[in-house]
Amino acid sequence: xxxxxxxxxxxVVAAAAGSLAAQEGRLTTTxxxxxxxxxWDWFDAGPEGRYAFSGSILRGGVTWxxxxxxxxxxxxxxxxxxxxxxxxxxxxxxxxxxxxxYYAANDGERDVAGLFAKEAWVxxxxxxxxxxxxGRTEFSDGAETTxxxxxxxxxxxxxxxxxxxxxxxxxxxxxxxxxxSYAWTGSSLNxxxxxxxxxRGAFDAAGWDELTINLGYGALTAAGARGEARLFAxxxxxRRKLPMSDNRPAAIRLADSAxxxxxxxxxxxxxxxxxxxxxxxxxxxxxAQWGTxxxxxxxxxxxxxxxxxxxxxxxxxxxWLRAGVFRxxxxxxxxxxxxxTFFPVLPTPRLYARMPFFTTxxxxxxxxxxxxxxxxxxxxxxxxxxxxxxxxxxxxxxxGAFEAESFGYAARPAAARGLxxxxxxxxxxxxxxxxxxxxxxxxxxGRDGIEAIYGAGATGAFGYLxxxxxx
Numbered sequence: 001x002x003x004x005x006x007x008x009x010x011x012v013v014a015a016a017a018g019s020l021a022a023q024e025g026r027l028t029t030t031x032x033x034x035x036x037x038x039x040w041d042w043f044d045a046g047p048e049g050r051y052a053f054s055g056s057i058l059r060g061g062v063t064w065x066x067x068x069x070x071x072x073x074x075x076x077x078x079x080x081x082x083x084x085x086x087x088x089x090x091x092x093x094x095x096x097x098x099x100x101x102y103y104a105a106n107d108g109e110r111d112v113a114g115l116f117a118k119e120a121w122v123x124x125x126x127x128x129x130x131x132x133x134x135g136r137t138e139f140s141d142g143a144e145t146t147x148x149x150x151x152x153x154x155x156x157x158x159x160x161x162x163x164x165x166x167x168x169x170x171x172x173x174x175x176x177x178x179x180x181s182y183a184w185t186g187s188s189l190n191x192x193x194x195x196x197x198x199x200r201g202a203f204d205a206a207g208w209d210e211l212t213i214n215l216g217y218g219a220l221t222a223a224g225a226r227g228e229a230r231l232f233a234x235x236x237x238x239r240r241k242l243p244m245s246d247n248r249p250a251a252i253r254l255a256d257s258a259x260x261x262x263x264x265x266x267x268x269x270x271x272x273x274x275x276x277x278x279x280x281x282x283x284x285x286x287x288a289q290w291g292t293x294x295x296x297x298x299x300x301x302x303x304x305x306x307x308x309x310x311x312x313x314x315x316x317x318x319x320w321l322r323a324g325v326f327r328x329x330x331x332x333x334x335x336x337x338x339x340x341t342f343f344p345v346l347p348t349p350r351l352y353a354r355m356p357f358f359t360t361x362x363x364x365x366x367x368x369x370x371x372x373x374x375x376x377x378x379x380x381x382x383x384x385x386x387x388x389x390x391x392x393x394x395x396x397x398x399x400g401a402f403e404a405e406s407f408g409y410a411a412r413p414a415a416a417r418g419l420x421x422x423x424x425x426x427x428x429x430x431x432x433x434x435x436x437x438x439x440x441x442x443x444x445x446g447r448d449g450i451e452a453i454y455g456a457g458a459t460g461a462f463g464y465l466x467x468x469x470x471x
Contacts, residue, residue, distance in 0.1 A: 079172075088101075122134050142161040152227070195216050387419055425442075440464050
């Protein structure tokens with residue numbers, strides 16, 4: 001069903017764009033298509049956990065702009081084919097991989113198509129100075145500015161942006177936000193605000209409706225030639241009255257529909273250093289939370305520390321080595337009236353879980369990464385050691401609210417802290433600015449927590465081939 005408010009946003013923007021187009025300005029069109037075939041083997045869970053399916057999204061839009069105003073309307077059409085029916089219901093632990101999530105979110109249909117407004121906004125101002133945008137838009141926390149350094153720009157895009165708010169762009173429907181955003185940009189400072197509600201989407205191909213979740217976000221970013229710092233605040237108020245995903249006894253959890261109201265304060269620091277051995281990049285990110293989680297008080301935190309070096313060797317492939325650690329607090333006492341599991345709100349989870357069988361809740365992780373960049377090819381390989389922060393808590397996965405009927409994070413008990421050792425490799429080739437091809441493969445060797453569910457030696461695998469066209 002198309003919500004009256006969402007339809008109203010599109011009609012208002014269409015009327016504004018038509019009025020503006022009658023004035024002197026510039027009209028541009030955009031088109032994009034991304035198609036991906038995904039294959040899963042969910043920790044040796046049997047034939048139900050081994051499957052492949054395809055997903056595509058087509059996006060087309062028109063933008064009008066002049067020196068003072070701009071407006072944009074963009075439509076999106078996701079298509080999902082051969083979704084796995086058995087994987088969404090298979091024992092012993094429910095849904096087996098993202099294919100099962102798509103199947104369940106689309107009313108048990110194996111072949112699905114959708115059409116909805118992805119963006120529909122009017123904007124006053126732009127560039128340096130003030131900018132006010134009204135309507136439906138995509139938004140990413142931490143992406144308010146782009147560092148002058150190409151190294152820091154890449155680190156920020158891959159390891160800072162969308163940790164707590166993102167368009168979930170790797171999914172086949174994505175997520176937008178209905179509301180208002182404001183930004184002021186000076187020579188070295190940026191101030192940004194958002195007041196909005198997220199839309200339906202991500203795994204659900206029907207992306208028209210907005211969800212009854214109120215968001216408020218503000219950030220101040222200070223940038224220099226070799227680094228930047230950001231402070232941010234994020235308010236989340238979930239009014240869907242759904243049982244939430246947490247480690248309380250089932251009877252208590254299912255009876256609690258008070259929703260979540262969570263405030264997050266945090267920031268990040270980025271720094272690039274020139275050394276005799278090569279360029280070094282440093283990243284620190286952290287966030288603290290408090291509020292209410294149903295009937296419980298909520299208190300939690302998460303922190304990430306990372307470093308990288310681009311050694312002055314093998315210039316033909318320009319190697320880049322990175323390593324880091326991450327901890328998101330878990331809850332060690334399910335019945336004490338305090339919820340202490342870190343809540344990542346509405347992220348784009350695949351940036352931080354390249355094989356997305358986990359998310360940044362109740363999690364400890366250490367990783368090493370190597371990137372090689374010969375010509376127009378980028379080869380990246382990661383090795384990650386993943387375990388739960390608290391064994392009394394749960395193993396969580398997902399990317400936050402995407403429909404009215406489910407909370408947005410899946411959770412299952414794990415009898416021990418260990419999850420998996422994950423090794424993966426991706427190869428991205430961009431023969432031109434308009435074409436991209438990506439091949440990805442991952443293997444996750446289950447540790448004691450996963451083995452307690454799926455048996456000794458349980459191993460998961462995931463891979464995909466993706467083609468993207470942009471104009």
